[in-house]
Amino acid sequence: MTLTEWAHRVCAELELSEEIGKADVDRILDLAKDAAHSVARPAAPLTTYLLGIAVGRGADPDAAAALVSRLALAQAAPEEGAGTG
Numbered sequence: 001m002t003l004t005e006w007a008h009r010v011c012a013e014l015e016l017s018e019e020i021g022k023a024d025v026d027r028i029l030d031l032a033k034d035a036a037h038s039v040a041r042p043a044a045p046l047t048t049y050l051l052g053i054a055v056g057r058g059a060d061p062d063a064a065a066a067l068v069s070r071l072a073l074a075q076a077a078p079e080e081g082a083g084t085g
Helices: 003-013 022-038 043-056 061-076
Strands: none
Touching: 003 022, 022 043, 022 061, 043 061
């Protein structure tokens, strides 16, 4: 079973009418990766859950995922001037 097939099965069980495609699955996995590697592993499911809430409330999935991904990646970036002084 592919992840897209799994998403379809979950949507059916939860009675969600939204269509989930491979691009949607890839977007979610990319965001989860950024959160897990840049913030902390437990941030991955939490971050994707929060993305789902935002999209459910009308946010554009691509724009919201990009925004949160940038936020997560910024957490991994060293702070300017750190270690100098």
